[in-house]
Every structure is written in structure tokens, then in C-alpha cells.
Amino acid sequence: MQDFSIVIPAKNEELGLARLLPELRAAYPEQQIIVVDDGSTDATVECCHQHQVEVISHPYSKGNGAAIKTGARAASAKYIVFMDGDGQHASEDINRLLLRLDEGYDMVVGARSVLSDQASVARWGANTFYNRLASWMVNRKIDDLTSGFRVVDRKKFLGLLYLLPNGFSYPTTSTMAFFRAGYSVGFVPINTAPRLGDSHISLLRDGVRFFLIIFKIGTLYSPLKVYFPVSLGLSGLGLLNYLLTAVASGSFRFTNMSTLLFLSGMTVFLMGLLSEQLTNLQYKDSTDDDE
Missing domain, CATH: 1.10.287 (Helix Hairpins)
Structure with missing residues (x-):
């Protein structure tokens, strides 16, 4: 088994963590599991203590990308598995991503299906557009540009950490940065469950941010x-x-x-x-x- 740490960014995700953490702890009792609490106001921290996982708390909400950076710096293993804390990612899929590392990949992304339970029609349409644009940029098919479920080479990820934003576009940025740096990026199809709790992404509030992702894709690659x-x-x-x-x-x-x-x-x-x-x-x- 590969040496890996699991990093989970979380803001008010007590429902999702209550389901995910017991599964992770049972499947990987010896692995380092880090939950980065991004200014939660619910029982997220208490849930982490209950299941005996490492928790790092931000004094206030800095954003999903900032939580990823904090977790990456705290991870100690050669590889880092990033997962969302809302319960949509399955712990059994971790091994499938890790197996692709043996083929020479530096980053392996869990690619969600078109019929993903957590994707609205608007979000699916936006993700499809991003995937096609990014595929054109790198001249290689990108199955899922915005998935938060991925495994990365820790050293190489830390080397590009300064490029990552503090918001929700960290998956896009990290994927394109790995391609631009000449690293190998692979994709593994996964299924996702409906998220537990309310989504922190608003199509109205974050619409401009996601639109700017289009330009970020270009400026990050070529x-x-x-x-x-x-x-x-x-x-x-x-x-x-x-x-x-x-x-x-x-x-x-x-x-x-x-x-x-x-x-x-x-x-x-x-x-x-x-x-x-x-x-x-x-x-x-x-x-x-x-x-």
C-alpha cells in the first residue's frame, strides 16, 4: 500500500463527517487523517475528536482552497488524498486512485459521472464546458476538472502551492498547474452520493468566480x-x-x-x-x- 495522508477540508460538515470518518478510520486505521476545520459553527470539531482524527481549525473561514493548503502543509506522507467532507465520496474509491500511481501518475483525479447525484443541470453544464476548454488547452481529454477527490504527490503539490487560490477553484488550478509543470495527470471514474447538509456554493454568488475560472485555465497553462x-x-x-x-x-x-x-x-x-x-x-x- 502507498504511503498516504488523507486531508479533508470542512466547514459545517458534521453530517457528512459523521458518515465518512468512521469508514475511513475502519479502512485505514494506521493512516494520517487530517480534517481542516475552516471556521465551522456546528459540531464539526467535536465529530473529529469523537472519531480520533487530527483536526486543524482556522480561527475564521478562509475558503476551501486555504483549508487544502493548511492540510497539505500538515500532511507527512509521500502522497495526499484529498476528499470532500460532505459525504459524497466513497472511502473504497481511494484504493482505485492509489493504484493508478503505480502507472507513473503524479496526480490522479476521481472523475464524476455525468449522472452524478450531486450535480444540478446548471453545474453539470458548467463543468462540461470547463472540461472541454481545458482539454483543448492541454491537448488531452480531461474527464473532470473540478473534482475535489484526488491523490497527489505531496512534494510536487507543495511546489505549486503558491499558485492555488483560497476559494473553491483550487481543483481547477491544481489540475492545470500539474499539466503545465509537465507532471502526469490521470483520471479514474467514480460515483458520488448526494451530499449531506447544505452546499456552500451558490450559483448566483459564485457565478462570476466560476466564469473567471475560464480565464484562469488559459493563464495557468498557455x-x-x-x-x-x-x-x-x-x-x-x-x-x-x-x-x-x-x-x-x-x-x-x-x-x-x-x-x-x-x-x-x-x-x-x-x-x-x-x-x-x-x-x-x-x-x-x-x-x-x-x-
Whole structure:
């Protein structure tokens, strides 16, 4: 069996933990199990003490990603298994993820099925879009970009920790960061149970955040791959405007609109080129530290 620690971020998850922790403790009595209490106001901490697992409490809520960072720093094993505390992940799936590590993967993600019990139609549609966009970015099929159930090489994960946000988009960021750093990422299909307790994600409140994930995907992997099509589109509109104006007026002169579109396209391209160079330097530093 691989040497691994289990890290569970939790905020007001006493119902889910009451079901999950006994299963984990029975299946893995010798493994380190860490629950990071992110400012809970219910009996989350008491539930952890009852089942004799390690608990680290934040004095106030910092976010799911911040809890992941705290747990990763506290973990002592070679690999870390991240699970949600709401009871939707099954303890028996841990071994299936760990087995993929023997094939040379540095991160293995539990990919939820399309008919996942915990996914609303809106969330399923958003996740599908993210998966396809990310797959296009990395030229490899990504089955689930946002799953919180994954196993990672601890040392490599810590080397990219500074890239992770404190909010709910940590799975997206960590997946794309591993791809960008040249690490191997695999996926294992899993089924999920309905979550216990209320969800902390609001489609209205977090809609803008998840929309920004789209841009984060690009900037984390290859900014120029996102900026260049936009630049090309703006320049193409500028050329089209120039030709239509020339045909309509008979004068082959650049209008203000054509000039604006051409300059906008050039500016976007240069921004993408600069972002690409900064990204290369950022990941160069992380790989040097890893070595």
C-alpha cells in the first residue's frame, strides 16, 4: 500500500463527517487523517475528536482552497488524498486512485459521472464546458476538472502551492498547474452520493468566480493560446471593416474603427506574449525548487 495522508477540508460538515470518518478510520486505521476545520459553527470539531482524527481549525473561514493548503502543509506522507467532507465520496474509491500511481501518475483525479447525484443541470453544464476548454488547452481529454477527490504527490503539490487560490477553484488550478509543470495527470471514474447538509456554493454568488475560472485555465497553462485567437479575431474585424468601408466609399483609407480594431488586436497579442513569458518564468521557478 502507498504511503498516504488523507486531508479533508470542512466547514459545517458534521453530517457528512459523521458518515465518512468512521469508514475511513475502519479502512485505514494506521493512516494520517487530517480534517481542516475552516471556521465551522456546528459540531464539526467535536465529530473529529469523537472519531480520533487530527483536526486543524482556522480561527475564521478562509475558503476551501486555504483549508487544502493548511492540510497539505500538515500532511507527512509521500502522497495526499484529498476528499470532500460532505459525504459524497466513497472511502473504497481511494484504493482505485492509489493504484493508478503505480502507472507513473503524479496526480490522479476521481472523475464524476455525468449522472452524478450531486450535480444540478446548471453545474453539470458548467463543468462540461470547463472540461472541454481545458482539454483543448492541454491537448488531452480531461474527464473532470473540478473534482475535489484526488491523490497527489505531496512534494510536487507543495511546489505549486503558491499558485492555488483560497476559494473553491483550487481543483481547477491544481489540475492545470500539474499539466503545465509537465507532471502526469490521470483520471479514474467514480460515483458520488448526494451530499449531506447544505452546499456552500451558490450559483448566483459564485457565478462570476466560476466564469473567471475560464480565464484562469488559459493563464495557468498557455496564455497565448487564449489571447492569440482573440487578437486574430479583432484584427480580422478590422480588416473586414476596412474592406467594407473601401467598397462602400471607394476610398482606401483606414477609418477610426478599423484602426482601433487593428490596434486592439495587436495590444491583445502583445499582452498574451508577455503573459506567456511570465508564465514560463513562474513554472521554471517551481521546477527548480522541486529539483
